[in-house]
Amino acid sequence: xxxxxxxxxxxxxxxxxxxxxxxxxxxxxxxxxxxxxxxxxxxxxxxxxxxxxxxxxxxxxxxxxxxxxxxxxxxxxxxxxxxxxxxxxxxxxxxxxxxxxxxxxxxxxxxxxxxxxxxxxxxxxxxxxxxxxxxxxxxxxxxxxxxxxxxxxxxxxxxxxxxxxxxxxxxxxxxxxxxxxxxxxxxxxxxxxxxxxxxxxxxxxxxxxxxxxxxxxxxxxxxxxxxxxxxxxxxxxxxxxxxxxxxxxxxxxxxxxxxxxxxxxxxxxxxxxxxxxxxxxxxxxxxxxxxxxxxxxxxxxxxxxxxxxxxxxxxxxxxxxxxxxxxxxxxxxxxxxxxxxxxxxxxxxxxxxxxxxxxxxxxxxxxxxxxxxxxxxxxxxxxxxxxxxxxxxxxxxxxxxxxxxxxxxxxxxxxxxxxxxxxxxxxxxxxxxxxx
Amino acid sequence: xxxxxxxxxxxxxxxxxxxxxxxxxxxxxxxxxxxxxxxxxxxxxxxxxxxxxxxxxxxxxxxxxxxxxxxxxxxxxxxxxxxxxxxxxxxxxxxxxxxxxxxxxxxxxxxxxxxxxxxxxxxxxxxxxxxxxxxxxxxxxxxxxxxxxxxxxxxxxxxxxxxxxxxxxxxxxxxxxxxxxxxxxxxxxxxxxxxxxxxxxxxxxxxxxxxxxxxxxxxxxxxxxxxxxxxxxxxxxxxxxxxxxxxxx
Numbered sequence: 130x131x132x133x134x135x136x137x138x139x140x141x142x143x144x145x146x147x148x149x150x151x152x153x154x155x156x157x158x159x160x161x162x163x164x165x166x167x168x169x170x171x172x173x174x175x176x177x178x179x180x181x182x183x184x185x186x187x188x189x190x191x192x193x194x195x196x197x198x199x200x201x202x203x204x205x206x207x208x209x210x211x212x213x214x215x216x217x218x219x220x221x222x223x224x225x226x227x228x229x230x231x232x233x234x235x236x237x238x239x240x241x242x243x244x245x246x247x248x249x250x251x252x253x254x255x256x257x258x259x260x261x262x263x264x265x266x267x268x269x270x271x272x273x274x275x276x277x278x279x280x281x282x283x284x285x286x287x288x289x290x291x292x293x294x295x296x297x298x299x300x301x302x303x304x305x306x307x308x309x310x311x312x313x314x315x316x317x318x319x320x321x322x323x324x325x326x327x328x329x330x331x332x333x334x335x336x337x338x339x340x341x342x343x344x345x346x347x348x349x350x351x352x353x354x355x356x357x358x359x360x361x362x363x364x365x366x367x368x369x370x371x372x373x374x375x376x377x378x379x380x381x382x383x384x385x386x387x388x389x390x391x392x393x394x395x396x397x398x399x400x401x402x403x404x405x406x407x408x409x410x411x412x413x414x415x416x417x418x419x420x421x422x423x424x425x426x427x428x429x430x431x432x433x434x435x436x437x438x439x440x441x442x443x444x445x446x447x448x449x450x451x452x453x454x455x456x457x458x459x460x461x462x463x464x465x466x467x468x469x470x471x472x473x474x475x476x477x478x479x480x481x482x483x484x485x486x487x488x489x490x491x492x493x494x495x496x497x498x499x500x501x502x503x504x505x506x507x508x509x510x511x512x513x514x515x516x517x518x519x520x521x522x523x524x525x526x527x528x529x530x531x532x533x534x535x536x537x538x539x540x541x542x543x544x545x546x547x548x549x550x551x552x553x554x555x556x557x558x559x560x561x562x563x564x565x
Numbered sequence: 566x567x568x569x570x571x572x573x574x575x576x577x578x579x580x581x582x583x584x585x586x587x588x589x590x591x592x593x594x595x596x597x598x599x600x601x602x603x604x605x606x607x608x609x610x611x612x613x614x615x616x617x618x619x620x621x622x623x624x625x626x627x628x629x630x631x632x633x634x635x636x637x638x639x640x641x642x643x644x645x646x647x648x649x650x651x652x653x654x655x656x657x658x659x660x661x662x663x664x665x666x667x668x669x670x671x672x673x674x675x676x677x678x679x680x681x682x683x684x685x686x687x688x689x690x691x692x693x694x695x696x697x698x699x700x701x702x703x704x705x706x707x708x709x710x711x712x713x714x715x716x717x718x719x720x721x722x723x724x725x726x727x728x729x730x731x732x733x734x735x736x737x738x739x740x741x742x743x744x745x746x747x748x749x750x751x752x753x754x755x756x757x758x759x760x761x762x763x764x765x766x767x768x769x770x771x772x773x774x775x776x777x778x779x780x781x782x783x784x785x786x787x788x789x790x791x792x793x794x795x796x797x798x799x800x801x802x803x804x805x806x807x808x809x810x811x812x813x814x
Contacts, residue, residue: 518615520655524727525667526636526674537656
């Protein structure tokens, strides 16, 4: 018996784009991966609720229209009003509708050991480190969001910080989607910190108000021995957009990766972080906050893999849901048989501001070593009545009291960001969002 | 200033206050004493406007206005302050931010201008020095990690900064050693004045050695069963509440 697979309009648009003609640039480099990704899209389509990892975020129903892969944008686009990190001194690499825009960027001057290439420029002749690196980061094989990206992507950035170097300023990857037509913008990033390097990498994701589009980014990160990466993302897409982001990170010995994501925009957001602690003494922190209202849906799925001994992992998510919003947190930690002396801490907390809002949390520990310390917890509740009364009894009006408590709630997660200027921006962003 | 008339209050259908009559004039300090479960804390919470209490009869007028028509924040702006028996910890909200937000919210409600940051800092420094509250404590989250004594001193600091006309102190002496008690009492006494009324709720007479009341009331079984001058507190210290508890039952 054969079953006819019925594709959704979104899947059909992608499959038609595959048929319309392969994007051949880069085939000499990752043609095999691209062919596999195309086959996966053609056969499997979008992830759906019958796949355990996607049970809460059924993209087949949530992406409810055709969003074909975008063509490189030509139009000049004013994105100055969306400059969320403007008070931080930093370099900027801009992407509009998924296309690299040198004219809107403020590129590093070549100091601080920064090597940077637009992906498009090096597709046919990648430097050695990139050729060997891209597509190799942890846990990519068969991952549906990676497949979507690999099948179509031509835009993105390759960034390498040389051994022992610390650039003078953070680097921001700035994404703007005009949504001038329904389409999917796809970008790919390779970030390599060589031994002993240190970098703050910022990302801002914004879009034209209420425009419909799909934004897809895949970032592959390799933090070599003794290197430190702080990676802060502020997602404030159009409230009608779909945001799909993957981060794949490999952390070598004595290295640190600290990722933080503030999720405020998008109708549907799915953030996935796959982190592998591959060298002893490595540390990973993946944290975030949600500020959701209306019918927003945000799902974070983490996989933290302790492959070796004496590493630490921390996750703290503080999620605020109002109206009919739905927040989801899925955190899986694997502690391999060799990963003795592992320390893992995971906490997810939902704050529900309406009776219709929902928070689902699924911690998952797979521990195969015996000498480890792993804790996890999940809570969900509404605002504390005692705290509310205390604030109001001091003369603070109900709405202002709520705002203070909510800002304090997400502030606990924002504390994880070590760059003070960036932390202030995130806190102010949260307060403004709550007051609007 | 405060007129409580025939106040009956229930919690989940259970009567707690059963006909309280009490008048506090400006400049007066009244102590309310009584055994556990007599309704002392309920009275203080109802004055401040906490939810969960059902007023089945009676009224409270504050400067002629019906308190039951006012939200907790409106009562605060009008001059009502409750010093909590168990001050609430609020992680993530710095004490200084909290104080400034509260003071400026009250000033806005009263149609007064907000204080500038330097004006506010000067006011807080002045009041906190007197209460031996460090600048470090003010930077910490509200009541988080404070000792029992620090929490009570912080309550008195809030009172001093907000400058209410009616202070209700709910068992402010509980959990304090003698040195802390003295600091807190000095802080309270500094706020006594001809324009300000106070209700000091306590189980023990000890606090009243330091905050000497004009009148003492004994609350038992949800009623004021006896009123007198400050000597009544001493008498209670001798005889205990047993006689009154028998009365109530």
